[in-house]
Amino acid sequence: SLQDLKPRVLLLCSPCMGHLIPFAELARRLVSDHGLAATLLFASATPKPSEQYLAVAAAVPDTIDLVALPAPPAAAALPPSASALERAEHAVASSVPRVRELARALQAAALVVDMVSAAAARGVAAELGAPLYMFFTSPWMTLSLLLRLPEIDAAAAARSGGGEYRDATEPIRLPGCVPIHAHELPASMLADRRSDTYAGFFAMARSIKGVDGILVNTSGEIEPAVGDGMEELPQVHPVGPLVWTRPAGVDRDGHECMRWLDQQPPRSVVYVSFGSGGTLTWQQTAELALGLELSQCRFVWAVKRPHQSSTTGAFFGTEKGENISLDFLPEGFIERTRGVGFVTQSWAPQTAILGHLSVACFVTHCGCGWNSILESVMNGVPMVAWPLYAEQNMNAAMLEVQVGVAVRAKVGVDRFTSREEVASAIQRVMVGEEAERIRKRASELKDKLVHALSKDGCSTHALAQIANVWKHAHGK
Numbered sequence: 001s002l003q004d005l006k007p008r009v010l011l012l013c014s015p016c017m018g019h020l021i022p023f024a025e026l027a028r029r030l031v032s033d034h035g036l037a038a039t040l041l042f043a044s045a046t047p048k049p050s051e052q053y054l055a056v057a058a059a060v061p062d063t064i065d066l067v068a069l070p071a072p073p074a075a076a077a078l079p080p081s082a083s084a085l086e087r088a089e090h091a092v093a094s095s096v097p098r099v100r101e102l103a104r105a106l107q108a109a110a111l112v113v114d115m116v117s118a119a120a121a122r123g124v125a126a127e128l129g130a131p132l133y134m135f136f137t138s139p140w141m142t143l144s145l146l147l148r149l150p151e152i153d154a155a156a157a158a159r160s161g162g163g164e165y166r167d168a169t170e171p172i173r174l175p176g177c178v179p180i181h182a183h184e185l186p187a188s189m190l191a192d193r194r195s196d197t198y199a200g201f202f203a204m205a206r207s208i209k210g211v212d213g214i215l216v217n218t219s220g221e222i223e224p225a226v227g228d229g230m231e232e233l234p235q236v237h238p239v240g241p242l243v244w245t246r247p248a249g250v251d252r253d254g255h256e257c258m259r260w261l262d263q264q265p266p267r268s269v270v271y272v273s274f275g276s277g278g279t280l281t282w283q284q285t286a287e288l289a290l291g292l293e294l295s296q297c298r299f300v301w302a303v304k305r306p307h308q309s310s311t312t313g314a315f316f317g318t319e320k321g322e323n324i325s326l327d328f329l330p331e332g333f334i335e336r337t338r339g340v341g342f343v344t345q346s347w348a349p350q351t352a353i354l355g356h357l358s359v360a361c362f363v364t365h366c367g368c369g370w371n372s373i374l375e376s377v378m379n380g381v382p383m384v385a386w387p388l389y390a391e392q393n394m395n396a397a398m399l400e401v402q403v404g405v406a407v408r409a410k411v412g413v414d415r416f417t418s419r420e421e422v423a424s425a426i427q428r429v430m431v432g433e434e435a436e437r438i439r440k441r442a443s444e445l446k447d448k449l450v451h452a453l454s455k456d457g458c459s460t461h462a463l464a465q466i467a468n469v470w471k472h473a474h475g476k
């Protein structure tokens with residue numbers, strides 16, 4: 001077929017839904033708009049595919065070949081103490097032989113990796129003589145931090161008093177970005193600089209430098225400084241925001257919450273969700289429920305069963321099984337909010353919800369994968385930014401201070417957010433002058449982004465240029 005004659009791009013995605021969703025959208029665009037064929041490889045971390053993976057995979061368009069690579073053999077299992085990054089890297093590393101085989105068989109014109117899979121794919125690209133590109137699915141600010149890590153590290157080492165980032169009194173200043181305070185850094189940077197965790201993070205950051213170019217899921221409209229201070233290679237190309245406009249793996253019309261939203265007044269509903277993995281503690285889940293009640297706003301809440309531990313703070317994990325009971329919600333909550341609130345157990349049709357006219361605010365965790373944020377801005381929906389993990393504070397600060405489309409929920413020193421704070425942050429986004437300003441800004445930003453992604457827009461143009469480089473490289 002014609003498809004076979006087109007140069008084929010091989011995309012390698014580590015086991016993370018927050019990467020797979022934008023990767024699928026990138027692949028879709030390469031095929032539909034840029035004359036390429038695409039095979040998307042997903043490195044599985046578990047022998048049995050997760051429910052989330054199956055849901056997302058079912059919604060990937062047929063124009064893309066999606067292949068789930070086998071998980072690492074049980075014999076090579078990592079100890080339970082291994083971090084999420086280590087697990088993801090392990091899954092990618094064990095898939096290399098298969099990736100090599102496929103890359104040869106398909107005569108891949110280019111390899112596209114995520115920030116986790118770069119190191120593993122480097123050898124394959126070199127053997128093939130194909131360009132190696134990264135699709136960075138987090139903000140430019142994060143990429144900028146990673147690219148500058150060697151300098152930042154050297155500065156930390158030169159400081160008196162141990163040189164740990166967590167003890168730094170001065171924020172890290174990256175060109176054109178909000179200052180990053182010590183407590184907002186990724187967990188791997190808050191670990192001891194001599195620890196294995198930090199070493200792994202440092203190595204990952206360094207692997208980014210070794211690629212031929214970096215596509216970033218952002219745009220100058222959101223992050224005006226994208227690419228600044230990058231005179232050296234690799235070149236940075238803002239091609240975003242690439243998000244799904246159709247729900248990822250759920251039937252929009254089949255979902256009850258869409259019918260409920262149809263019955264609500266325009267711009268009256270708050271949507272609450274913490275991404276594919278973020279869960280709260282029992283105590284925080286109950287407090288959020290009471291905060292929603294206190295706000296007196298209508299809401300749709302894609303709730304997850306809380307983390308078992310009674311300690312405060314967030315826990316990253318996924319729930320297995322449908323129809324979990326809602327016994328963790330405060331007594332009488334469902335009855336008292338009947339008609340005003342709609343509680344659904346995720347997986348929710350998020351992009352359809354954000355695109356619905358009754359939705360006026362999104363309470364989000366500011367995921368490091370930042371898809372939720374991009375989906376919100378693409379729909380012109382203002383946010384309450386509620387960072388669950390330290391590094392999400394960077395995104396929250398950017399959204400409030402720099403982009404002006406969100407209000408940050410204050411998280412206490414014990415990482416607990418009170419019901420009063422939940423209600424007040426929601427109120428600030430929903431009513432009054434500040435709300436008006438934020439809504440206007442969100443709506444303007446949406447228009448600019450829609451343009452950036454249109455046929456003549458800068459993001460489309462940036463991707464077209466790269467596609468041309470790949471086509472040109474092919475067969476040389």
Ligand code: UDP
Binds near residue numbers: 348368
């Ligand atoms: N998502 C969804 N339904 C849900 C929860 C999440 O469709 O109930 C989708 C959401 O639209 C987004 C992705 O899952 O595309 C979550 O990615 P994000 O980067 O926001 O957060 P992460 O899950 O990586 O922390």
